[in-house]
Each structure stands twice: as C-alpha cells, then as structure tokens.
Amino acid sequence: QDGSNAPKQRHAYQSDVARLRKIVINSLYSHRDVFLRELISNANDALEKLRLTSLTEPQVLSGAENMNITIKVEKDEQGNGRIIIRDTGIGMTPEELSTNLGTLAKSGTSEFLSRAESDTTGNGNLIGAFGLGFYSSFLVADRVEVASVAAKSSNNPNPAQYVFSSGADENSFEIFPDPRGNTLGRGTEITLHLKPDALEYGDTNTIIDLVNKHSSFSTSFPIYLYTTRMEMVPDEEAQTEAKPAEEKSEVEEAEKPAADDDEAVVEDAEEKSAEEKREPRLKPITVEEWIQLNSQPPIWMRDPKAVTDEEYETFYQATFKDYEKPHAWYHFAGDSGSGVSFRAIIYVPSRLDDKYWQNPLESVTKDIRLMVKRVFITSDLGEEALPKWANWVKVVVDAEDLPLNVSRETLQSTQFLKQLKGIITKRLLQLLSRIRDEDPEKWDKVQEVYGNVFKLGAVEDFKNREKLASLVRFATNQRNSTTLDEYLENKKKGQSQIFYLADMGKSPSELAKSVFIEKLHARGYEVLLLGDPLDEVFITNIRRWKKIPFQDVAKAGLKFGDEDLSPEEEKEEQALLTEKYKPLIEWLRKEVRVKGAARDVVISNRLVTSSCAIVADESGYTANLEKLISSSHAQQNHRHMWEFAKKQKVLEINPRSPLIEGLLKRIEQLPEDEAEHDPEAEEELREVATVLVDGALVRSGFSVTDSNDFFTRVDRILRRSLGVSETAPTDTTVKPAPPVDPELPEDADAPEPEDDIVDGHGEISWAVEEIDEFGNVVQDVPVESKRHDEL
Numbered sequence: 001q002d003g004s005n006a007p008k009q010r011h012a013y014q015s016d017v018a019r020l021r022k023i024v025i026n027s028l029y030s031h032r033d034v035f036l037r038e039l040i041s042n043a044n045d046a047l048e049k050l051r052l053t054s055l056t057e058p059q060v061l062s063g064a065e066n067m068n069i070t071i072k073v074e075k076d077e078q079g080n081g082r083i084i085i086r087d088t089g090i091g092m093t094p095e096e097l098s099t100n101l102g103t104l105a106k107s108g109t110s111e112f113l114s115r116a117e118s119d120t121t122g123n124g125n126l127i128g129a130f131g132l133g134f135y136s137s138f139l140v141a142d143r144v145e146v147a148s149v150a151a152k153s154s155n156n157p158n159p160a161q162y163v164f165s166s167g168a169d170e171n172s173f174e175i176f177p178d179p180r181g182n183t184l185g186r187g188t189e190i191t192l193h194l195k196p197d198a199l200e201y202g203d204t205n206t207i208i209d210l211v212n213k214h215s216s217f218s219t220s221f222p223i224y225l226y227t228t229r230m231e232m233v234p235d236e237e238a239q240t241e242a243k244p245a246e247e248k249s250e251v252e253e254a255e256k257p258a259a260d261d262d263e264a265v266v267e268d269a270e271e272k273s274a275e276e277k278r279e280p281r282l283k284p285i286t287v288e289e290w291i292q293l294n295s296q297p298p299i300w301m302r303d304p305k306a307v308t309d310e311e312y313e314t315f316y317q318a319t320f321k322d323y324e325k326p327h328a329w330y331h332f333a334g335d336s337g338s339g340v341s342f343r344a345i346i347y348v349p350s351r352l353d354d355k356y357w358q359n360p361l362e363s364v365t366k367d368i369r370l371m372v373k374r375v376f377i378t379s380d381l382g383e384e385a386l387p388k389w390a391n392w393v394k395v396v397v398d399a400e401d402l403p404l405n406v407s408r409e410t411l412q413s414t415q416f417l418k419q420l421k422g423i424i425t426k427r428l429l430q431l432l433s434r435i436r437d438e439d440p441e442k443w444d445k446v447q448e449v450y451g452n453v454f455k456l457g458a459v460e461d462f463k464n465r466e467k468l469a470s471l472v473r474f475a476t477n478q479r480n481s482t483t484l485d486e487y488l489e490n491k492k493k494g495q496s497q498i499f500y501l502a503d504m505g506k507s508p509s510e511l512a513k514s515v516f517i518e519k520l521h522a523r524g525y526e527v528l529l530l531g532d533p534l535d536e537v538f539i540t541n542i543r544r545w546k547k548i549p550f551q552d553v554a555k556a557g558l559k560f561g562d563e564d565l566s567p568e569e570e571k572e573e574q575a576l577l578t579e580k581y582k583p584l585i586e587w588l589r590k591e592v593r594v595k596g597a598a599r600d601v602v603i604s605n606r607l608v609t610s611s612c613a614i615v616a617d618e619s620g621y622t623a624n625l626e627k628l629i630s631s632s633h634a635q636q637n638h639r640h641m642w643e644f645a646k647k648q649k650v651l652e653i654n655p656r657s658p659l660i661e662g663l664l665k666r667i668e669q670l671p672e673d674e675a676e677h678d679p680e681a682e683e684e685l686r687e688v689a690t691v692l693v694d695g696a697l698v699r700s701g702f703s704v705t706d707s708n709d710f711f712t713r714v715d716r717i718l719r720r721s722l723g724v725s726e727t728a729p730t731d732t733t734v735k736p737a738p739p740v741d742p743e744l745p746e747d748a749d750a751p752e753p754e755d756d757i758v759d760g761h762g763e764i765s766w767a768v769e770e771i772d773e774f775g776n777v778v779q780d781v782p783v784e785s786k787r788h789d790e791l
C-alpha cells in the first residue's frame with residue numbers, strides 16, 4: 001500500500017499525558033537509562049498478547065515468522081544517532097496508536113501527577129514507581145516515531161502500517177500511513193532520534209550493558225542486537241597479485257570442490273598449510289551480526305545455587321514491576337500429584353498494596369504468572385487460586401506437561417491448578433517459618449508488614465491455622481515479642497492457661513501498667529499484651545494453643561496453677577474474707593447495682609497494689625470488646641445481647657488495700673439505729689465510694705457513663721480534703737454581649753484587607769490576645785493554634 005499522499009492527522013495529547021511527559025523530561029534526567037527497559041517491557045507485553053491470541057486465532061501469527069525483539073543503533077554522517085527497537089508482537093491499528101500513546105488510561109493519574117509535580121526530591125522515585133512506559137522514550141529522544149502493523153485477524157484482515165510521530169517539545173502528535181508501506185509484516189518499530197546529549201545510547205556496548213542490567217529477565221522472547229565489528233581477513237586480491245604463476249594454478253586447484261576420495265582432501269589441507277606459512281596479506285572487513293542478548297535460560301530453569309541474590313531481585317522487579325526489592329523468595333521444583341512437573345519461584349514483596357487492608361479478604365490473585373514450557377499463559381488464575389490471606393504473594397510457575405493451548409476456562413478445571421494452590425501455600429508457609437527460625441533480622445521486617453496478615457490468615461484459613469498461628473508474635477510484659485510456642489516454653493510449673501490482656505489501641509507499655517496484670521507480673525508470669533483490634537479476634541477464634549486455653553486476665557476464671565491452697569481451702573479463705581468484708585460488700589453492692597456499674601462485688605484474688613478493679617464475667621464483654629462492639633453495627637443488631645453482656649461486670653476489691661480496709665471501718669462505724677443516722681456523713685461516704693468505683697472502671701479500661709458528673713464529685717471531695725467550703729459558688733458572671741445592632745459597619749463595602757483573607761485551607765485566621773488568670777497578655781495566639789490546644 002502506498003500511503004505517502006494520505007494526509008497526516010495531528011492530535012493533541014490528553015492533558016494528563018502532556019503533564020506526565022513534562023514531569024518525566026524534567027525530573028528523571030539522571031534516570032534516563034530506564035527508557036530501554038520500559039520499551040522492552042512493552043515489546044514483551046505485545047508478544048505475550050500475540051501468543052495468547054494465537055491460541056484461539058492462529059491467523060494472527062501470519063505476517064512475520066518469528067516472535068522476537070530486535071534493537072539496532074544507527075549514526076548518520078552528521079553525527080545524529082538513532083535507536084530502532086522492533087517487536088513482532090500484536091501491533092497497533094492507527095486508532096490504537098492514537099489512544100494508547102496519546103492518552104493515559106491509569107486510574108488515579110491526575111492525583112498522582114499533582115503529587116509528582118510537587119515532588120522536589122529530584123530523585124524521581126515517585127514517578128519511577130508509577131511506571132513511565134512509553135513516555136520514557138522522551139528522556140533520550142527529541143523525536144519518537146512508532147510504526148506499527150496490527151496482527152491480522154478476522155476483524156482486521158488487511159492491516160496497514162501507520163506511524164505515530166511526536167517531538168519531545170510538542171503538545172501534539174501525528175498519525176499517518178507509513179510512506180514506506182508495510183515493512184514490518186507484523187508488530188511495532190520504535191525509532192528514537194537521540195538528543196544531542198544522549199548520543200552515548202547510540203553505542204552498542206551501552207545497549208548491551210543496559211539490557212544486561214535491567215532487562216535480561218523481562219522477557220522470555222529473544223532480544224537481538226545488531227552489531228558490526230571489524231575483522232581482518234586475508235586480502236585475496238592482494239595475494240593473487242603477489243603470487244607466482246605456478247602457485248596460482250595450485251590455488252585454483254585447491255578451490256575446486258573437493259573430490260570424493262579421502263586422499264584429495266588430505267592433499268588439499270597440506271597445500272593450504274603450506275600457503276599459510278607464507279603470511280598472507282590481511283585486509284579489514286566489517287562483519288554484521290545479530291547477537292542474542294538474553295541467551296541465558298530463564299532464571300527459574302536454572303540451578304538455584306547458580307543464581308545470585310541480585311539476579312533474583314532484578315528478575316522480581318522486572319517481572320512484577322515493583323520498584324522495591326522483595327523481602328524473600330523460594331525457588332523450587334516439584335511434581336504435582338497429577339504428574340505435572342513444574343518449577344516455581346515464590347516472592348514475598350517488601351510491602352503490601354495500599355488497598356490490602358481496605359478489603360483484606362478479597363480473593364483477587366493477579367500475580368501468579370503461569371507458564372507452560374517457558375511460554376507465558378496467564379496471570380489470571382481465577383478467584384480461588386490462593387487462600388485469601390495470601391493474595392499478595394508473587395509467583396512464577398512453569399509447568400512442563402500442560403497442553404500449550406489451555407484456555408483460561410479449561411485451565412481452571414485442570415487438576416494442576418487445584419493442586420497449585422496447595423503447593424504455593426505450603427511452600428510459602430515453609431519459607432516464612434524458615435525466615436522465622438533462621439533470620440531474626442529479616443523476620444522483624446516481614447512481621448512489620450505481614451504480622452497482622454498471619455493473624456487474619458489463622459482466623460480465615462482453617463486448614464493452615466496451626467502454621468499461621470505459629471508465625472504470630474505478641475509483645476508481653478516480659479519481652480518485646482514472643483510466639484505462642486515461645487510463650488509455652490516460658491510458662492511456669494502448673495500454669496494451665498495462656499494469660500493475655502487486650503485493650504485496643506493501647507501500646508504494650510501502657511498495657512503493662514494495667515491493674516489486671518499487677519499480680520501476674522509481680523509473681524513473674526508472662527502475659528501477652530494485645531493492643532491491635534485483630535489480636536482479640538485471633539485469640540477468641542483460636543481459643544487454645546497446644547491444648548492450653550487462653551485466659552483473659554480482665555475476666556473471671558484466672559488460675560495460677562500453683563495455688564498454695566486447695567480449691568476447697570481457697571473457697572474457705574475467700575469465705576472468711578467475704579465474711580470479714582461483708583458490711584462493705586453489701587453496702588457497695590447496693591451502690592453499684594443502683595448505678596449499673598457492676599452486677600456484683602467480690603473479694604479479689606488478682607490485685608496487688610490497686611484497691612479495686614472492674615472485671616468482666618466469663619459471659620461479659622471486656623473493656624476492649626465493649627469498645628470494638630460499640631463502634632460497630634453489631635451493637636444495633638444484637639441490642640439485647642449487648643445490654644446484657646455489658647452489665648456482666650464484677651467489682652473486685654483488694655482486701656489488702658488500706659483504702660478498702662479504711663472504707664470497711666467507716667461502714668462498720670455507721671450507727672445501726674435509724675435515729676442516729678447522719679445523712680450528710682453517709683452521703684459523703686457514698687460519694688467516696690462512687691469515685692472509687694468510677695476510678696476502677698477507668699483503670700480497667702471502661703469509660704464512666706457521665707464524666708461531667710464524675711468530675712463534679714471529684715471536685716467536691718477535693719474541696720473537702722482541702723477544707724474549702726463545698727457550697728462556696730464559683731463566680732460565673734460574664735459580661736453580656738452589647739444589644740442587637742443590625743447596622744453594618746461604615747467601611748463594610750471596602751475591599752477586605754489582605755491579612756484577613758482566607759489561608760490555603762479555607763479557614764480564616766487572625767490574631768487574638770490571650771490573657772492569663774492575672775489579666776496579663778500572654779502572647780498573640782492565632783485562633784487556629786488555640787483551637788488545637790483546646791483539643
């Protein structure tokens with residue numbers, strides 16, 4: 001086809017493309033190398049697409065014989081350099097050239113671009129992580145031409161070759177039929193006209209280095225580079241001229257096709273060596289050759305011992321387009337139960353996708369790259385390809401014996417795929433336990449990212465619960481982190497419970513100060529300190545570890561296991577103490593029931609220094625669960641349960657606390673005779689008791705129902721202890737506002753003074769004077785910062 005006369009169509013770039021190109025050109029100067037990797041990666045994608053399409057539409061393969069990527073560098077007499085990168089992939093129609101290269105389809109692009117535009121670090125990390133793709137060409141080229149022929153298909157039986165052309169400084173691009181006609185057969189050819197300061201990329205050695213560094217793993221299709229080199233060969237003409245006449249005929253003889261019999265050949269060879277001794281004249285010639293740059297077998301086919309860490313890392317980064325290095329990997333070969341042999345590498349990325357915790361149990365798995373005999377088939381293995389908790393793992397797997405033309409539908413029903421799920425999960429768990437046992441430093445890093453994933457996994461994945469739970473770590477009152485197994489190794493003689501304390505959002509050091517672990521800590525018992533909302537969910541699902549039940553130390557039922565007294569004796573002692581404290585217990589019981597703070601009052605066995613605590617019954621909610629539930633919809637749906645469980649609390653009093661003993665004395669001193677009652681003194685006592693109970697609530701992690709009322713009571717008690725009159729009023733008079741005045745100030749129409757104009761967040765800030773209690777001006781405080789202080 002001759003399209004040389006067809007009009008060129010000029011299109012404006014979509015505005016985001018223009019922005020992206022500008023950022024790329026301005027901020028990535030020192031990362032220019034990336035252009036080649038990006039273009040090779042696009043070429044690989046196009047070839048993979050072609051291969052995949054050919055499984056159902058074989059005619060797409062016509063047009064060009066091989067599937068490969070070729071690179072050629074050229075220099076003209078004026079010193080201008082060009083790089084030409086060609087692939088025989090799926091190609092693009094003129095419409096595709098325009099949409100694919102003239103618009104950005106990525107979601108969140110605009111927001112991302114704004115961030116990148118204000119990124120002043122200059123190291124290009126942000127933009128690098130985004131994936132520049134095709135636009136990175138403009139880092140080294142001031143003009144880029146993309147010629148492309150789409151693969152032949154039933155929809156497009158006669159594809160034509162079109163060109164996309166754009167300059168680095170232009171805000172538009174042109175699309176036109178290639179005046180050369182269909183030179184490609186199929187695929188895409190990108191010509192980069194190198195900028196004068198990027199001519200070094202026009203050197204084959206630079207290209208070889210770049211491909212080795214960034215792209216040797218990015219494709220399983222061969223990458224060829226066109227090379228030329230000088231070679232010295234015998235100068236036949238010169239030799240012919242110099243040779244004596246009789247020798248010349250001998251040479252002619254030797255150049256004849258060899259005779260069939262062996263003798264002739266021997267003779268021939270002898271003649272040649274005689275000639276060589278005469279030191280022939282040499283002349284330089286240019287040898288042109290296509291050399292393959294990625295001739296090594298793919299990394300997963302190699303012996304793991306022969307692959308360096310760096311190779312594993314680069315392979316990962318190139319394959320999964322992650323700018324960060326992975327935390328760990330596992331390279332193995334195996335046979336599936338159904339007799340398919342395969343090789344695989346499993347990678348643990350160094351971070352979780354931002355979206356993971358938004359919907360952690362979504363079952364999308366898009367990073368298992370399945371290949372059959374080195375050929376990429378798909379990375380979409382359907383919904384249940386991995387257990388949900390593990391949907392972040394990145395895997396390449398290459399099967400030997402699957403039929404090459406498996407479609408996605410048939411693939412999902414193959415036995416192999418079902419087995420693959422089990423195989424990957426098992427190996428991943430092996431890899432994780434190995435890091436746990438052998439590399440504490442790396443394990444810390446893995447825990448930072450995946451600690452909560454393991455808890456979630458143990459809850460969700462029943463089959464692997466044991467293994468996942470064995471990966472989980474918690475802080476305790478004795479050490480920063482311990483696994484459940486380590487906890488059991490450290491348990492005391494007779495201890496038959498795993499102690500834990502949970503309070504959402506609290507740090508381990510805060511939890512360690514809780515009243516609930518006073519005694520345990522003082523006696524040297526280890527208590528798991530759980531501050532993450534998932535922790536308690538994990539524990540309540542697991543229930544026991546190695547048959548030992550978990551015990552919430554904020555709940556009834558705690559046992560040390562080394563009690564000096566037998567259960568009967570203990571009961572007896574408890575009964576004696578209860579008898580001794582009976583007046584106080586009964587008096588308090590009335591108080592707490594009236595206030596709804598607790599269901600009962602009992603003598604405590606768990607307190608050492610604190611006077612009292614509120615403990616949840618076995619059927620009640622701990623402070624932590626109460627918080628969790630009150631902030632969720634569960635409360636609405638199970639209102640009665642919630643009300644019931646909320647009330648299942650017990651006030652425990654410490655019989656050894658002087659405060660409790662003092663209170664007992666005061667109660668005992670109350671006159672029995674109605675007539676002698678002193679209502680004022682009793683009210684005072686009641687107030688002390690309520691403050692004590694409310695304090696216990698707060699100390700135990702619950703909240704008081706009416707904090708204002710609580711502080712009014714505290715206030716009264718403080719006054720009493722200071723000897724200040726309880727009734728003396730605080731002067732609460734304030735200066736009233738002036739009378740209503742709808743009149744506008746005189747200069748209301750005048751323009752606003754600059755200073756009063758809204759700041760960047762849309763809030764007005766101005767200066768106010770803050771006056772201390774003696775009436776002195778403290779300093780000028782803008783209203784905004786004052787508001788924060790109040791918070």
Ligand SMILES: Nc1ncnc2c1ncn2[C@@H]1O[C@H](COP(=O)(O)OP(=O)(O)OP(=O)(O)O)[C@@H](O)[C@H]1O
Pocket residue numbers: 038042043046087089090091092100101130131132133134135188321
């Ligand atoms: N060599 C090629 N052959 C066929 N299509 C291509 C080729 N190069 C680019 N394209 C098309 O142009 C689109 C845009 O390419 P670009 O490199 O900008 O982004 P991407 O490859 O989609 O994403 P990224 O490179 O950031 O991962 C591609 O999605 C693809 O459809």
